[in-house]
Amino acid sequence: MTSLDQYGWQAYRSSHPQPIEMNGLILGRIVSIKGFKYYAQTENGELETELSGKLLYIAENTELPKVGDWVSLMAYDTMGYIIDVLPRKNALARRNPGAPTQKQILATNIDAALIVQGLDREFNIMRLERYLVQLAACGIASIVVLNKADLVPDPPAYVDAVEKLQRPCVVQVCSTYTGMGLDALRQNLLQPGCTYVMIGSSGVGKSSLLNALMNTATQTINATSEANHKGRHTTTTRDLFLLPQESLLIDTPGMREFGLTGDEDVTSGDLFPVIQRFAAQCRFNDCQHVDELGCAVIEALHNGTLSSEVYDSYVKLKKEQRRFEIDAEEKKRLNKQFGKITREAKNYRKKYKY
Numbered sequence: 001m002t003s004l005d006q007y008g009w010q011a012y013r014s015s016h017p018q019p020i021e022m023n024g025l026i027l028g029r030i031v032s033i034k035g036f037k038y039y040a041q042t043e044n045g046e047l048e049t050e051l052s053g054k055l056l057y058i059a060e061n062t063e064l065p066k067v068g069d070w071v072s073l074m075a076y077d078t079m080g081y082i083i084d085v086l087p088r089k090n091a092l093a094r095r096n097p098g099a100p101t102q103k104q105i106l107a108t109n110i111d112a113a114l115i116v117q118g119l120d121r122e123f124n125i126m127r128l129e130r131y132l133v134q135l136a137a138c139g140i141a142s143i144v145v146l147n148k149a150d151l152v153p154d155p156p157a158y159v160d161a162v163e164k165l166q167r168p169c170v171v172q173v174c175s176t177y178t179g180m181g182l183d184a185l186r187q188n189l190l191q192p193g194c195t196y197v198m199i200g201s202s203g204v205g206k207s208s209l210l211n212a213l214m215n216t217a218t219q220t221i222n223a224t225s226e227a228n229h230k231g232r233h234t235t236t237t238r239d240l241f242l243l244p245q246e247s248l249l250i251d252t253p254g255m256r257e258f259g260l261t262g263d264e265d266v267t268s269g270d271l272f273p274v275i276q277r278f279a280a281q282c283r284f285n286d287c288q289h290v291d292e293l294g295c296a297v298i299e300a301l302h303n304g305t306l307s308s309e310v311y312d313s314y315v316k317l318k319k320e321q322r323r324f325e326i327d328a329e330e331k332k333r334l335n336k337q338f339g340k341i342t343r344e345a346k347n348y349r350k351k352y353k354y
């Protein structure tokens with residue numbers, strides 16, 4: 001029998017202490033989703049489940065269970081049906097790549113994200129900054145993992161570069177090849193009973209890190225498809241893993257790339273606290289910090305108290321947000337137009353009774 005505390009129930013309850021009425025239903029946590037099948041960890045082990053009619057027909061896509069969700073279940077024989085998704089503590093969301101004005105939820109109820117970057121050609125401070133902004137917008141803490149430290153002569157230089165972003169995140173240098181930094185990650189950063197999600201582009205070493213943390217160097221958790229020679233991994237088992245030191249780690253293929261969802265306000269102080277600190281001194285309240293007179297942000301940029309990396313990423317993300325807003329406005333306009341056409345067609349049909 002597994003205790004659900006091992007699967008993060010306590011950590012979830014500490015953020016959602018309100019009483020939960022289970023009404024005889026079973027509690028479970030979604031550890032993997034394969035097509036229409038949802039696999040839930042329960043007190044009695046893993047249960048294969050499907051959506052109940054209510055969720056299947058009524059729920060919006062973002063309301064459907066995702067990896068990390070706590071759910072109430074009804075069990076029949078060896079199968080279960082998901083009745084409800086318990087309120088989420090937070091959700092890792094991205095813009096839906098197929099429908100850019102929609103939000104897609106990748107994982108939920110997360111205590112912190114491990115942003116993995118490789119210290120080879122992969123290292124990209126702008127991408128890292130983007131992840132940090134997005135995670136802050138989702139209300140998720142970040143741990144930056146700089147992997148492949150064996151490939152560079154001076155890893156601390158990269159730590160300095162990350163610290164220049166002045167974001168509240170821990171930075172850990174490691175190498176899954178030499179084992180450097182892995183104990184620090186296991187012992188100091190990953191807390192038992194807490195849920196972490198790995199984020200990072202393809203090839204930064206996420207699977208290698210998962211293997212190392214699972215102590216399964218020889219056993220492949222994810223099968224590599226050699227056929228396409230891209231080294232792509234297809235997750236064959238779970239997406240949520242219980243590590244030997246009892247932390248939970250989510251690794252799903254969707255985490256490789258993600259853009260802002262458009263819900264977040266890039267100009268808000270929460271997402272760019274450093275810019276906000278200078279902005280308080282700008283002459284105009286609605287200063288855009290581009291070329292206005294008396295802009296304290298630009299002044300800080302010129303006298304070197306604000307790093308150009310932070311400023312550039314601020315400008316870039318602001319532009320991206322604007323583009324997203326334009327897309328959303330266009331979609332609204334088209335919907336309205338379409339609504340008008342259907343209304344007119346209906347009236348026409350009524351009038352001429354066909």
Ligand SMILES: Nc1nc2c(ncn2[C@@H]2O[C@H](COP(=O)(O)OP(=O)(O)OP(=O)(O)O)[C@@H](O)[C@H]2O)c(=O)[nH]1
Pocket residue numbers: 147148149150151174175176177178200201202203204205206207208209231232233256
């Ligand atoms: N030099 C070095 N190479 C590493 C290290 N960790 C991983 N690699 C190599 O980097 C490549 C990519 O590693 P993966 O673990 O497959 O990376 P991934 O992030 O899971 O990639 P995707 O599954 O495509 O998202 C492999 O060839 C690994 O052997 C490291 O610490 N040092």
Ligand SMILES: [Zn+2]
Pocket residue numbers: 279282283287288289290292294295296297298
């Ligand atoms: Zn300004």
